[in-house]
Amino acid sequence: MDIRTALLDKYGARVYKNRKDHILTVPSDGSMPVVGANSRSLPGIMTERGCCYAGCKGVVVGPIKDVVTITHGPIGCGYYTWGTRRNKARPSIEGQRQENMPMLNQYMFSTDMQEPNIVFGGEKKLRKACEEAIEIFHPKAIFICATCPVGLIGDDIHAVAASIEEDYNVTCVAFSCEGYKGVSQSAGHHIANNQIMRHIIGSGSRPLPTPFTVNILGEYNIGGDGFYEEALLARCGIHVRSAFTGNASIEEIASAHQANLNLVMCHRSINYIADMLKTRYGTDWLKVNFIGIEATKKSLRDIANYFGDQELLDQVEAVIAEEEARYAEDFAYYRSKLSGKTAGLYVGGSRSHHYQLLLKDFGVSTVLAGYEFAHRDDYEGREVIPSIKLDADGKNIETITVQPDPAQFRTYLTPEGAQRLKETHPEIELNDYKGMIVDMEAGALVDDDMNQYETEELMRLVKPDIFFTGIKDKYVVQKGGTLCRQLHSYDYSGPYSCFQGAANFARDLVASLYTPVWGMIRVPWKSRPAILAHTAVGGED
Amino acid sequence: MLDATPKTQIKREALRINSCKTCQPVGALYAALGVHRCMPYSNGSQGCVAYHRTVLTRHYKDPMMAVSSSFTEGASVFGGKSNLTTGVKNVFDIYQPDIIAVHTTCLSEVIGDDLKAFIQDLDIPEGKYVVHCNTPSFKGSHINGYASMMGGFINYLSQKTGQSNGKLAVFPAWSEPSDLRLLKSYLEQMGIAYTLFPDQSGVVDAPMTDHFEYFPKGGTTIEEIRGLGDCTQVLGLGEWTIPEPCAALEKKCATPSTILPYPIGIQNTDRLLMTLTDLTGKPVPYAIEEERGQLIDLILDQHIWTSQKSCAIFGDPDFILGVTSLVLEMGMFPKYVLTGTPGHAFPKMCQALFEAYGVEDQCQAFEFDDLFDLHQFIKNDPVDLLIGTNYGKQIALAEGIPFVRAGWPVLDRYGHYLWPNIGYRGAMRFVERISGAIMDHVDAVCPDEDFDVVM
Numbered sequence: 001m002d003i004r005t006a007l008l009d010k011y012g013a014r015v016y017k018n019r020k021d022h023i024l025t026v027p028s029d030g031s032m033p034v035v036g037a038n039s040r041s042l043p044g045i046m047t048e049r050g051c052c053y054a055g056c057k058g059v060v061v062g063p064i065k066d067v068v069t070i071t072h073g074p075i076g077c078g079y080y081t082w083g084t085r086r087n088k089a090r091p092s093i094e095g096q097r098q099e100n101m102p103m104l105n106q107y108m109f110s111t112d113m114q115e116p117n118i119v120f121g122g123e124k125k126l127r128k129a130c131e132e133a134i135e136i137f138h139p140k141a142i143f144i145c146a147t148c149p150v151g152l153i154g155d156d157i158h159a160v161a162a163s164i165e166e167d168y169n170v171t172c173v174a175f176s177c178e179g180y181k182g183v184s185q186s187a188g189h190h191i192a193n194n195q196i197m198r199h200i201i202g203s204g205s206r207p208l209p210t211p212f213t214v215n216i217l218g219e220y221n222i223g224g225d226g227f228y229e230e231a232l233l234a235r236c237g238i239h240v241r242s243a244f245t246g247n248a249s250i251e252e253i254a255s256a257h258q259a260n261l262n263l264v265m266c267h268r269s270i271n272y273i274a275d276m277l278k279t280r281y282g283t284d285w286l287k288v289n290f291i292g293i294e295a296t297k298k299s300l301r302d303i304a305n306y307f308g309d310q311e312l313l314d315q316v317e318a319v320i321a322e323e324e325a326r327y328a329e330d331f332a333y334y335r336s337k338l339s340g341k342t343a344g345l346y347v348g349g350s351r352s353h354h355y356q357l358l359l360k361d362f363g364v365s366t367v368l369a370g371y372e373f374a375h376r377d378d379y380e381g382r383e384v385i386p387s388i389k390l391d392a393d394g395k396n397i398e399t400i401t402v403q404p405d406p407a408q409f410r411t412y413l414t415p416e417g418a419q420r421l422k423e424t425h426p427e428i429e430l431n432d433y434k435g436m437i438v439d440m441e442a443g444a445l446v447d448d449d450m451n452q453y454e455t456e457e458l459m460r461l462v463k464p465d466i467f468f469t470g471i472k473d474k475y476v477v478q479k480g481g482t483l484c485r486q487l488h489s490y491d492y493s494g495p496y497s498c499f500q501g502a503a504n505f506a507r508d509l510v511a512s513l514y515t516p517v518w519g520m521i522r523v524p525w526k527s528r529p530a531i532l533a534h535t536a537v538g539g540e541d
Numbered sequence: 542m543l544d545a546t547p548k549t550q551i552k553r554e555a556l557r558i559n560s561c562k563t564c565q566p567v568g569a570l571y572a573a574l575g576v577h578r579c580m581p582y583s584n585g586s587q588g589c590v591a592y593h594r595t596v597l598t599r600h601y602k603d604p605m606m607a608v609s610s611s612f613t614e615g616a617s618v619f620g621g622k623s624n625l626t627t628g629v630k631n632v633f634d635i636y637q638p639d640i641i642a643v644h645t646t647c648l649s650e651v652i653g654d655d656l657k658a659f660i661q662d663l664d665i666p667e668g669k670y671v672v673h674c675n676t677p678s679f680k681g682s683h684i685n686g687y688a689s690m691m692g693g694f695i696n697y698l699s700q701k702t703g704q705s706n707g708k709l710a711v712f713p714a715w716s717e718p719s720d721l722r723l724l725k726s727y728l729e730q731m732g733i734a735y736t737l738f739p740d741q742s743g744v745v746d747a748p749m750t751d752h753f754e755y756f757p758k759g760g761t762t763i764e765e766i767r768g769l770g771d772c773t774q775v776l777g778l779g780e781w782t783i784p785e786p787c788a789a790l791e792k793k794c795a796t797p798s799t800i801l802p803y804p805i806g807i808q809n810t811d812r813l814l815m816t817l818t819d820l821t822g823k824p825v826p827y828a829i830e831e832e833r834g835q836l837i838d839l840i841l842d843q844h845i846w847t848s849q850k851s852c853a854i855f856g857d858p859d860f861i862l863g864v865t866s867l868v869l870e871m872g873m874f875p876k877y878v879l880t881g882t883p884g885h886a887f888p889k890m891c892q893a894l895f896e897a898y899g900v901e902d903q904c905q906a907f908e909f910d911d912l913f914d915l916h917q918f919i920k921n922d923p924v925d926l927l928i929g930t931n932y933g934k935q936i937a938l939a940e941g942i943p944f945v946r947a948g949w950p951v952l953d954r955y956g957h958y959l960w961p962n963i964g965y966r967g968a969m970r971f972v973e974r975i976s977g978a979i980m981d982h983v984d985a986v987c988p989d990e991d992f993d994v995v996m
Contacts, residue, residue, distance in 0.1 A: 456753055472595055
């Protein structure tokens with residue numbers, strides 16, 4: 001029985017029918033399989049997925065540092081997203097320190113709805129909460145994130161936001177990201193993207209310090225990844241206007257449309273904004289990946305080639321040479337410790353792809369990978385988007401269309417420049433993403449929405465040396481005797497991006513793999529020859 | 542850290558900032574983990590249970606098994622019966638627990654899912670059980686959810702046969718597995734036959750064996766819960782949390798109960814042990830008496846560092862009532878004692894403690910409050926020490942005050958769940974950590990000429 005069959009074997013007919021499309025082997029003939037992604041998880045199956053609110057507030061909106069983000073609902077949802085995603089932030093705008101910036105991402109704000117608010121409606125309480133936030137913090141903006149009961153009782157959070165904006169002259173945006181919408185966090189990303197596009201982007205203006213100014217979309221600065229990226233890009237002569245949304249200030253996001261290129265890190269959570277920025281402002285986007293040594297080099301070169309400036313190209317090469325020389329000894333050492341190992345990856349919507357490349361740098365091959373909340377395009381590439389059929393859950397998530405803004409529409413590359421780039425650098429994925437599977441080895445296993453049972457079984461069947469996942473399944477894997485490291489929180493380490501991050505990652509991996517206690521799990525007296533125990537001092541005989 | 546918190550307080554009516562409580566379902570889930578071979582089940586969208594498993598795993602550093610009905614928009618409109626029915630079937634098929642403990646969410650409460658009726662209509666495999674409780678997140682806190690789930694098990698399972706089983710039932714308020722182990726060791730040292738319900742020890746602190754099990758050894762068995770109605774008596778530990786499950790059992794099986802404060806501190810532990818003797822006739826063994834003597838000895842030895850010092854304590858009602866009692870015994874002033882859980886009984890219970898030590902003028906208690914308020918209190922009138930969950934470290938850092946982690950959750954340290962808080966041993970650990978935190982702070986901030994290598 002092959003692994004896929006063995007895995008599905010325990011399921012009854014209905015579960016089998018649902019799960020079989022999510023699990024597949026990468027074909028050896030180079031063909032692209034179809035992954036049954038972004039569909040409902042079955043009730044009672046221990047999925048690791050979260051909800052729409054988690055994707056909107058927890059992922060995209062929450063990290064913005066100088067905004068009061070109020071969770072409108074009972075207390076739990078706000079509480080669980082309080083400082084729990086390691087989105088690092090410092091008081092700065094575009095790298096310039098701001099002494100008086102209120103770091104509001106350290107706080108948790110909620111309307112803590114009580115029964116009367118459910119029975120009689122929560123709009124009054126929400127409005128009052130916004131007023132209190134204004135009185136205490138004088139924020140530049142207030143965001144309101146809805147939880148399950150809000151949509152059900154019919155609170156009009158958008159009307160409250162509009163009235164606050166009018167009465168207090170403060171930006172106020174509501175997000176209808178009730179937990180039950182969609183099938184995973186992914187719906188929340190989309191809702192957050194829509195509202196940020198509608199209400200924030202384009203409302204500000206800041207001078208561009210250099211034409212080589214970019215946004216890093218889908219960089220949430222977990223563990224400080226964005227800090228490394230910004231610093232590395234700065235050394236090359238590339239300026240970061242804003243990151244979406246790690247370490248982001250509202251002012252940066254508001255003027256993000258002025259950048260000349262958008263870099264996309266997490267394709268899943270932010271591709272809507274990348275697309276809409278292209279349509280409304282003409283800005284091209286480039287799928288980059290700063291996780292991995294080779295991936296970082298390619299990303300830097302792609303950016304420099306996009307801008308086509310010789311000085312920039314030279315500087316990028318100089319920085320790459322400098323960084324490789326700096327870490328050569330470290331990388332060689334870590335490669336000697338890690339080469340030949342195998343890994344499994346089950347993370348959100350990009351990391352399962354990105355980290356395969358980093359692992360490859362150290363000679364670790366990925367034998368199993370899956371996404372928690374990806375869509376087919378994250379697996380198979382964007383060319384499948386037109387053929388994706390929306391189901392009932394997908395149709396409930398609003399898709400907005402934007403129009404070109406004639407006053408501000410400009411593309412850095414002329415049509416001729418774009419054509420030239422295509423010819424000279426066909427490897428550059430401009431406004432495109434080819435998905436995870438093209439980078440996977442034939443025979444590797446793909447498991448979408450991998451649930452607890454499948455994770456545990458796969459550890460037994462595939463036996464990777466290392467499994468990377470999140471906190472909920474970490475200890476299931478560890479208790480079974482396989483090293484498991486969290487790739488959502490980096491096990492409280494990081495940054496893992498760029499060259500230094502690669503060294504940090506390998507250091508952590510070596511520390512985990514070679515920690516001596518792995519060799520002490522077996523109870524020694526259980527495997528001791530009986531005769532020895534028998535004759536020991538104090539023994540019965 | 543927390544630089545945006547102003548010193549001046551305004552009265553807030555609507556905005557909760559830096560909560561000191563979370564929602565009911567996570568308490569129900571934790572209570573259900575204290576039942577052997579039980580799968581906690583959240584009837585709602587899948588985000589709730591993802592958060593609950595996450596926060597519990599981050600505290601206990603162990604896998605937390607629980608599932609949800611994975612409501613989508615359709616279920617939210619048409620009701621959750623079909624999702625529950627499919628979900629329960631899938632759980633029994635795949636994970637094979639002996640019992641499923643369903644709790645509600647704000648979603649299923651608002652749409653009015655009738656769990657009792659849904660469960661009656663389920664096709665439950667022979668010898669298996671499904672129980673439920675209601676845990677609306679817009680009332681109470683995680684502590685109410687814990688009590689409510691206890692009541693759910695009792696209502697569905699406990700029976701009175703008329704034949705006493707001669708056992709003492711012990712109902713603890715939300716407890717760490719280490720505390721449950723210590724409680725059981727007291728009962729065993731005294732030779733008392735008991736049923737501890739719930740009992741998460743062995744479930745959330747399972748050993749590393751190279752072999753993962755969905756349902757580890759620990760937990761109160763279904764048989765034991767069924768037998769609660771035949772116990773001679775219930776001993777409840779936690780005056781805030783435990784009256785509700787005691788009332789449920791009394792109503793169903795007429796089992797009488799005695800409820801004591803949660804046994805943190807000298808006198809609360811004294812009362813526990815003396816009550817055990819009163820209820821069973823079994824004397825307190827010398828080994829425990831010796832521990833008491835060691836504790837008093839320790840407090841006396843280190844009192845110069847803690848006596849007359851002030852502190853702020855926050856967390857869950859029963860736990861912090863115990864801690865308050867202990868710090869008063871150490872001669873400290875619990876200047877602010879604050880819980881996020883709503884209920885007027887809490888400040889009254891604190892007031893009684895303050896009065897017993899004649900410190901009612903220096904100390905205040907707050908219910909249904911938050912850490913933003915606590916921080917502002919401290920800004921206006923500082924304390925020497927802060928005791929509470931991991932979120933207290935923001936305030937401690939901002940104000941430069943020593944900090945002792947205690948209660949639930951503690952998401953930023955390892956191993957705390959292995960060491961007791963209750964009993965004399967637990968108090969010893971508290972005293973060591975409290976004096977240690979204060980003394981570390983003295984070392985950290987003093988100029989070199991004042992630095993003592995002997996203290």
